[in-house]
Amino acid sequence: xxxxxxxxxxxxxxxxxxxxxxxxxxxxxxxxxxxxxxxxxxxxxxxxxxxxxxxxxxxxxxxxxxxxxxxxxxxxxxxxxxxxxxxxxxxxxxxxxxxxxxxxxxxxxxxxxxxxxxxxxxxxxxxxxxxxxxxxxxxxxxxxxxxxxxxxxxxxxxxxxxxxxxxxxxxxxxxxxxxxxxxxxxxxxxxxxxxxxxxxxxxxxxxxxxxxxxxxxxxxxxxxxxxxxxxxxxxxxxxxxxxxxxxxxxxxxxxxxxxxxxxxxxxxxxxxxxxxxxxxxxxxxxxxxxxxxxxxxxxxxxxxxxxxxxxxxxxxxxxxxxxxxxxxxxxxxxxxxxxxxxxxxxxxxxxxxxxxxxxxxxxxx
Amino acid sequence: xxxxxxxxxxxxxxxxxxxxxxxxxxxxxxxxxxxxxxxxxxxxxxxxxxxxxxxxxxxxxxxxxxxxxxxxxxxxxxxxxxxxxxxxxxxxxxxxxxxxxxxxxxxxxxxxxxxxxxxxxxxxxxxxxxxxxxxxxxxxxxxxxxxxxxxxxxxxxxxxxxxxxxxxxxxxxxxxxxxxxxxxxxxxxxxxxxxxxxxxxxxxxxxxxxxxxxxxxxxxxxxxxxxxxxxxxxxxxxxxxxxxxxxxxxxxxxxxxxxxxxxxxxxxxxxxxxxxxxxxxxxxxxxxxxxxxxxxxxxxxxxxxxxxxxxxxxxxxxxxxxxxxxxxxxxxxxxxxxxxxxxxxxxxxxxxxxxxxxxxxxxxx
Numbered sequence: 001x002x003x004x005x006x007x008x009x010x011x012x013x014x015x016x017x018x019x020x021x022x023x024x025x026x027x028x029x030x031x032x033x034x035x036x037x038x039x040x041x042x043x044x045x046x047x048x049x050x051x052x053x054x055x056x057x058x059x060x061x062x063x064x065x066x067x068x069x070x071x072x073x074x075x076x077x078x079x080x081x082x083x084x085x086x087x088x089x090x091x092x093x094x095x096x097x098x099x100x101x102x103x104x105x106x107x108x109x110x111x112x113x114x115x116x117x118x119x120x121x122x123x124x125x126x127x128x129x130x131x132x133x134x135x136x137x138x139x140x141x142x143x144x145x146x147x148x149x150x151x152x153x154x155x156x157x158x159x160x161x162x163x164x165x166x167x168x169x170x171x172x173x174x175x176x177x178x179x180x181x182x183x184x185x186x187x188x189x190x191x192x193x194x195x196x197x198x199x200x201x202x203x204x205x206x207x208x209x210x211x212x213x214x215x216x217x218x219x220x221x222x223x224x225x226x227x228x229x230x231x232x233x234x235x236x237x238x239x240x241x242x243x244x245x246x247x248x249x250x251x252x253x254x255x256x257x258x259x260x261x262x263x264x265x266x267x268x269x270x271x272x273x274x275x276x277x278x279x280x281x282x283x284x285x286x287x288x289x290x291x292x293x294x295x296x297x298x299x300x301x302x303x304x305x306x307x308x309x310x311x312x313x314x315x316x317x318x319x320x321x322x323x324x325x326x327x328x329x330x331x332x333x334x335x336x337x338x339x340x341x342x343x344x345x346x347x348x349x350x351x352x353x354x355x356x357x358x359x360x361x362x363x364x365x
Numbered sequence: 366x367x368x369x370x371x372x373x374x375x376x377x378x379x380x381x382x383x384x385x386x387x388x389x390x391x392x393x394x395x396x397x398x399x400x401x402x403x404x405x406x407x408x409x410x411x412x413x414x415x416x417x418x419x420x421x422x423x424x425x426x427x428x429x430x431x432x433x434x435x436x437x438x439x440x441x442x443x444x445x446x447x448x449x450x451x452x453x454x455x456x457x458x459x460x461x462x463x464x465x466x467x468x469x470x471x472x473x474x475x476x477x478x479x480x481x482x483x484x485x486x487x488x489x490x491x492x493x494x495x496x497x498x499x500x501x502x503x504x505x506x507x508x509x510x511x512x513x514x515x516x517x518x519x520x521x522x523x524x525x526x527x528x529x530x531x532x533x534x535x536x537x538x539x540x541x542x543x544x545x546x547x548x549x550x551x552x553x554x555x556x557x558x559x560x561x562x563x564x565x566x567x568x569x570x571x572x573x574x575x576x577x578x579x580x581x582x583x584x585x586x587x588x589x590x591x592x593x594x595x596x597x598x599x600x601x602x603x604x605x606x607x608x609x610x611x612x613x614x615x616x617x618x619x620x621x622x623x624x625x626x627x628x629x630x631x632x633x634x635x636x637x638x639x640x641x642x643x644x645x646x647x648x649x650x651x652x653x654x655x656x657x658x659x660x661x662x663x664x665x666x667x668x669x670x671x672x673x674x675x676x677x678x679x680x681x682x683x684x685x686x687x688x689x690x691x692x693x694x695x696x697x698x699x700x701x702x703x704x705x706x707x708x709x710x711x712x713x714x715x716x717x718x719x720x721x722x723x724x725x726x727x728x729x730x
Contacts, residue, residue, distance in 0.1 A: 145420035
């Protein structure tokens with residue numbers, strides 16, 4: 001499938017000032033290269049259960065369970081419509097990580113930045129809501145209910161809920177020695193967003209311009225944006241078909257952080273070892289040029305609305321990857337193996353970096 | 366039942382600065398007497414259905430429906446533990462307004478004010494969470510899941526979800542001519558909170574000190590705090606017993622605003638006419654002393670975690686009020702009637718103000 005294209009968000013086409021940038025609505029922006037990337041400053045939520053982002057509550061009714069998740073975010077891309085889609089994809093992704101492919105309802109949680117002018121608000125907010133709703137529809141669900149408030153910072157998020165039989169979800173704690181690890185989206189989303197912002201900031205751009213062109217960065221940003229707005233729904237349903245032993249989605253803690261979380265809750269004494277890192281093209285080089293601050297190659301770089309990291313039987317892995325590529329036109333990658341161990345995860349010393357896409361536009365990526 | 370007492374929150378007992386006040390965490394505070402009271406700046410959320418705060422989604426499973434609501438708030442009282450309780454009571458209240466007495470799960474949404482010192486955060490946040498959890502437990506449910514972020518403003522809120530048969534909820538649109546209107550908590554909560562803050566602000570205090578003493582204000586604040594932290598659960602279950610024709614909870618739009626919302630969705634051509642206003646003692650006088658800015662006697666003053674406003678058959682009304690008083694020790698009041706009309710609500714010209722409590726401490730109120 002060719003790289004999807006979306007024209008850059010044009011504020012003037014909506015009657016806004018040409019300098020208006022959705023990204024500037026983010027309250028917790030990065031003010032110096034020495035800071036962390038724009039991971040929303042999240043601390044662990046109160047959880048019961050086994051460390052999943054979703055909660056599973058047994059119901060009074062005939063073996064049914066309530067599966068719910070909530071999440072919210074600061075603006076990550078300039079295009080408000082795409083931001084709505086990304087928020088929706090990210091919220092619902094926690095259900096998909098449990099193999100739950102059908103969401104029964106979504107709520108939308110919206111905080112509108114006080115500093116928006118009336119005009120800006122009237123343009124931006126409906127676009128964000130439409131993006132959120134459109135992706136919910138794509139996911140076969142709808143948005144019924146929510147809350148909107150004013151706030152110094154702009155945030156968008158929601159709640160995804162499903163009621164299902166216990167055979168509709170896959171508990172994430174059944175990995176066994178010999179399983180392999182698959183990831184369904186490339187890494188480097190937040191780095192791509194940062195690099196895109198740096199094109200306007202000479203002191204930062206100077207640090208990376210030797211390893212990347214403006215065209216590279218624009219492409220990486222577009223790839224990141226579409227990747228973040230893509231649902232993990234097909235992956236969720238394929239988890240059943242290929243007998244997955246557990247999964248998580250890859251978000252704020254980076255691939256290694258989430259691999260560690262997933263490893264830590266396993267019933268068996270296993271360890272996850274990651275050999276390969278599929279990364280949005282050129283972002284590995286950008287990360288290196290920035291020193292170790294992002295930690296992309298160390299698996300620490302935050303992702304937004306990343307792919308699923310799935311443990312599944314080795315003999316099913318190739319078929320899983322082939323099937324998802326056939327259905328969606330996007331690659332998935334076998335990135336590691338499950339060994340005997342003490343419920344931790346690690347990346348080998350010199351992981352193989354897979355540039356995504358491997359070739360130029362028009363190719364699969 | 367005697368007025369419950371809770372010692373004023375003492376910051377120094379927790380190792381905090383004696384000047385620390387939970388109320389100051391509110392970002393959207395009132396900066397001048399001419400402004401509106403501290404209603405959280407809420408705009409209507411995206412709703413489908415009939416204008417309820419909860420959404421009802423039919424499920425794939427045997428006639429079951431998913432009933433959900435979400436809400437969040439800025440700090441309203443100095444005591445973080447009570448603030449947690451109030452937030453929980455307010456979130457879940459939208460389920461109770463549908464006669465749903467059992468909540469299956471809650472999520473907690475917490476935004477932690479950036480300006481808190483580490484010490485303040487370590488004291489305040491666990492107290493808020495404990496208050497929220499304790500009240501969820503009192504409601505027979507529990508908090509599984511949620512999200513915590515940093516934000517310029519402190520907010521606490523959540524999601525309440527239940528899965529139930531259609532006979533477990535009462536659609537709010539069945540009021541008929543001849544019904545009466547009941548409200549289950551006194552009005553004036555936010556005015557009581559404001560008056561309490563004004564004791565520290567001479568220019569504001571001077572405007573009301575002729576009609577109210579400091580002792581009156583402290584009592585009103587305590588009453589408001591406990592009223593806001595009280596669940597509407599008993600009222601919800603009594604809605605079934607006494608065949609209620611519909612209800613709403615009374616929050617940010619004031620009693621008249623919510624009465625109007627409820628009237629507007631009725632199937633029959635009815636109008637709601639309010640004759641009586643039960644108000645926390647002295648707050649009617651305070652409202653008058655402030656001119657019309659609060660509009661308490663006009664039904665416009667925002668409430669937080671207010672009571673249920675219920676339409677039910679006239680012949681059931683006295684028994685409903687007697688039953689709730691017997692079970693909880695708190696009064697409910699018949700405040701109006703349902704007439705033929707054009708689906709609006711109004712307050713009569715000179716409504717009767719019921720001071721709550723009618724007598725001094727130790728009496729029912």
